[in-house]
Amino acid sequence: MTDHELDADSPLTLPGFFDALADGDLLGGVCADCGQVLIPPRPACYECGSRAVDVESQPNTGHVHSYTEVHTAPPAFEGDAPYTVAVVELDSGGRLLGRVDAAYEDVAIDDPVELSVRAPTEEERAVALSYETEWPIHEFELR
Incomplete structure (x- = not known):
């Protein structure tokens, strides 16, 4: 899992998500445990509750x-x-x-x-x- 510090610049927050989107990069969280794609990314999977969430670019x-x-x-x-x-x-x-x-x-x-x-x-x-x-x-x- 990519280690992301949870501050306003983190891609796991809405400000971080929209900063990346402004640069043309649609980010999603991908749960390392169940594979659920979370858009926008968040620090925990809403499918299984895991905190093993990687941030990856998504297709447009x-x-x-x-x-x-x-x-x-x-x-x-x-x-x-x-x-x-x-x-x-x-x-x-x-x-x-x-x-x-x-x-x-x-x-x-x-x-x-x-x-x-x-x-x-x-x-x-x-x-x-x-x-x-x-x-x-x-x-x-x-x-």
């Missing part, structure tokens, strides 16, 4: 596992509704939730997708928590 491709359309968005995103969000199973087996850059009627279970990462807009920064303002935004695009 996968397929739609589940999806829905958001009609009643949080107040800060009311103007974006309706929009599509999906749970995507990456090619590594890990799952990540995110917006899909496609209309709901154009998405289907098992559609192939690719993760893209961008800087947040000024509007997104304005509604983010103070420590999230520079975190990148991830979205999935149909392939």
Whole structure:
């Protein structure tokens, strides 16, 4: 197991995860005991409870596992509704939730997708928590 000190820069924390994502590296924790892929990484496996978690780069491709359309968005995103969000199973087996850059009627279970990462807009920064303002935004695009 890779030994990671748990501080704000650790890839086992959300700030560390988003720092890596901003640099183009999608990280996941991989449990050395049961093989569960944890995205974002965390210090303990949610499948078996092991603390033997390695941090590894993950593929940015996968397929739609589940999806829905958001009609009643949080107040800060009311103007974006309706929009599509999906749970995507990456090619590594890990799952990540995110917006899909496609209309709901154009998405289907098992559609192939690719993760893209961008800087947040000024509007997104304005509604983010103070420590999230520079975190990148991830979205999935149909392939």
